Amino acid sequence: MRVADIGEFGLIERLAGIVAAERSDVLVGVGDDAAVLADHEGDLLLATVDSHLEYIHFLPYLLSPAQLGRRALVVNLSDIAAMGGQPRFALVSLRLPADQQVEWVEEFYRGMRAEADRAGVAIVGGNITRSPAGVGVDITVLGRVRREHLLLRSGARVGDMLLVTGDVGAAFAGLQLAFKPRLPVPAALREELISRYIAPEPRLAEAAIIAHSGQASAMLDVSDGLSSDIGHLCERSGVGVQVQAAQLPIAAATQQVAEALGVPAWRLALAGGDDYGLCFTAPPAAVAALREEIGRETGTSITAVGEIRPAEQGRHVLLPDGQVVPLAASGWQHFGTADA
Amino acid sequence: MRVADIGEFGLIERLAGIVAAERSDVLVGVGDDAAVLADHEGDLLLATVDSHLEYIHFLPYLLSPAQLGRRALVVNLSDIAAMGGQPRFALVSLRLPADQQVEWVEEFYRGMRAEADRAGVAIVGGNITRSPAGVGVDITVLGRVRREHLLLRSGARVGDMLLVTGDVGAAFAGLQLAFKPRLPVPAALREELISRYIAPEPRLAEAAIIAHSGQASAMLDVSDGLSSDIGHLCERSGVGVQVQAAQLPIAAATQQVAEALGVPAWRLALAGGDDYGLCFTAPPAAVAALREEIGRETGTSITAVGEIRPAEQGRHVLLPDGQVVPLAASGWQHFGTADA
Numbered sequence: 251m252r253v254a255d256i257g258e259f260g261l262i263e264r265l266a267g268i269v270a271a272e273r274s275d276v277l278v279g280v281g282d283d284a285a286v287l288a289d290h291e292g293d294l295l296l297a298t299v300d301s302h303l304e305y306i307h308f309l310p311y312l313l314s315p316a317q318l319g320r321r322a323l324v325v326n327l328s329d330i331a332a333m334g335g336q337p338r339f340a341l342v343s344l345r346l347p348a349d350q351q352v353e354w355v356e357e358f359y360r361g362m363r364a365e366a367d368r369a370g371v372a373i374v375g376g377n378i379t380r381s382p383a384g385v386g387v388d389i390t391v392l393g394r395v396r397r398e399h400l401l402l403r404s405g406a407r408v409g410d411m412l413l414v415t416g417d418v419g420a421a422f423a424g425l426q427l428a429f430k431p432r433l434p435v436p437a438a439l440r441e442e443l444i445s446r447y448i449a450p451e452p453r454l455a456e457a458a459i460i461a462h463s464g465q466a467s468a469m470l471d472v473s474d475g476l477s478s479d480i481g482h483l484c485e486r487s488g489v490g491v492q493v494q495a496a497q498l499p500i501a502a503a504t505q506q507v508a509e510a511l512g513v514p515a516w517r518l519a520l521a522g523g524d525d526y527g528l529c530f531t532a533p534p535a536a537v538a539a540l541r542e543e544i545g546r547e548t549g550t551s552i553t554a555v556g557e558i559r560p561a562e563q564g565r566h567v568l569l570p571d572g573q574v575v576p577l578a579a580s581g582w583q584h585f586g587t588a589d590a
Numbered sequence: 591m592r593v594a595d596i597g598e599f600g601l602i603e604r605l606a607g608i609v610a611a612e613r614s615d616v617l618v619g620v621g622d623d624a625a626v627l628a629d630h631e632g633d634l635l636l637a638t639v640d641s642h643l644e645y646i647h648f649l650p651y652l653l654s655p656a657q658l659g660r661r662a663l664v665v666n667l668s669d670i671a672a673m674g675g676q677p678r679f680a681l682v683s684l685r686l687p688a689d690q691q692v693e694w695v696e697e698f699y700r701g702m703r704a705e706a707d708r709a710g711v712a713i714v715g716g717n718i719t720r721s722p723a724g725v726g727v728d729i730t731v732l733g734r735v736r737r738e739h740l741l742l743r744s745g746a747r748v749g750d751m752l753l754v755t756g757d758v759g760a761a762f763a764g765l766q767l768a769f770k771p772r773l774p775v776p777a778a779l780r781e782e783l784i785s786r787y788i789a790p791e792p793r794l795a796e797a798a799i800i801a802h803s804g805q806a807s808a809m810l811d812v813s814d815g816l817s818s819d820i821g822h823l824c825e826r827s828g829v830g831v832q833v834q835a836a837q838l839p840i841a842a843a844t845q846q847v848a849e850a851l852g853v854p855a856w857r858l859a860l861a862g863g864d865d866y867g868l869c870f871t872a873p874p875a876a877v878a879a880l881r882e883e884i885g886r887e888t889g890t891s892i893t894a895v896g897e898i899r900p901a902e903q904g905r906h907v908l909l910p911d912g913q914v915v916p917l918a919a920s921g922w923q924h925f926g927t928a929d930a
Binding site: 295 | 591592593594595596598601602604605608609611613615616618619620624625627629630632633635637638639640641643644645646647678679681683685686687688689690691692693695696699700702703706707712713714715716717718719720721722723724726728730732734
């Protein structure tokens, strides 16, 4: 059986069985945005790692080295944010072709350093080695969270609202534009959307408010694709969901790209990852206060896009025309398996 | 300027300047076997990451998947040991070609898991992604050390003895045999030495005794190459050294390989890395008690192979014939730069 036959998530599920160990100091191992480790009295340790490989996770002609350094760090900061935590330390493992320019590497590090400083993160070590094929970087980020602020994927309850921060689908629309330079979209919009793909913001401040409120029940970041990520949350929480396509907060620019591509905007938004916004659940009564505080403190909107239902009702999307269709896991998967 | 022009260590030095930050919670950043983080009251957090890439760090035809999984973890456990710490958690970032067999990946994980269990380590997460070229794995290991047991590369003092655990050069001799199958060496020795390369032992128990003794002044593990690693220790400690080639503990099998290769055994031992033994410094008066305790508790020998001298006396090797030559950094460097 080839890896491509079962896909990234199928493989992870098998391997999780091999590594699973009952240990009182491992609160969450494989399966959430980050591992949660009770390595000490008091605060919990969070640990996450993500890869950025040339032509798989990024297009080298699209990102400057500084932008790449920043983005490779942001995707990990976002995982720590999604647990309700604060990032503290980063380790950088870099794989470089022997003929890579040193100036390129230094710019990459400067971009990473600038973002690390913004997030209060110290880059404390790593590894550098020769690469047989293109640039690759793995960043491990360690963070801290107070036990009472920890937000897992597994806490969603029936009756909770499903919410997202900011708008959805913009980064994915930007990626489509990067692949299809001749798509008829005005240059200003093109630039705006591509920059959403290149330079996502880690939602650290928003996540802190959500976690400190004590109101949210589950959270993760939108990285694989919104429908896929909602699926992860439902899977881990043992719940169903009805997403309302008409409620998805989609920027006008993203809608123009969907139109130019000839697909409904909601479909593009549900398929799209790379936004690194937050997706979370909270009881209906908590939404207004959260919206007010997050808006006031960060300027970021939050939008209810669906409702958590009992597992036996399944995972569905209510389309704008009233049809109800299954929530396809239409996000990005490595190894190119068919959507689940 | 290309990366190959300045080499791995030249590049790390430049990048260390970009990431260096004055933070009271970062006791040691770039430059030792692991980062040392005061993330809490009490114990210190240790964090390290290392890469294993096909055809760069390992030969896929030489190691079974389980052996590879074990070895990829051991090189990181060894870094935690070299700080005087205990490993606790591991994150695994795996890059796989789409046509990799799932059974291969599962065997890889089983090998890793067996070693993790032996070392008391929980595998708590990671990342899996498609690789454009061969298998690659990065493992991050987190550990703990009590502040009073921490052993850095930087603590060696003039007059200290330079010591190593076990014998040196065997893994490197094994690697030579793997590359040169026609070298006239008996089959049993060949197998023994190749297995020293394939399946190094992390010296966790020995490191714990050395750290708990309170007698050692500096420590690191032998990974890049013994002379190169001794150079790192001297550099970070601001000291010189005289290594006595005749004192190097070289197994009879390693000596046979050196003979077959037509090089002096001490040269092979000094050039060789991959042993993952410990190299440490301690005052002469402490050596006998350390030797006795380590021998009794672990069965491992320790050997004094040189003496720490003032920096202005430089770094030298006293050869068996009485000649004194500079300690060349003859270990392995990525990017293939000339030896420093």
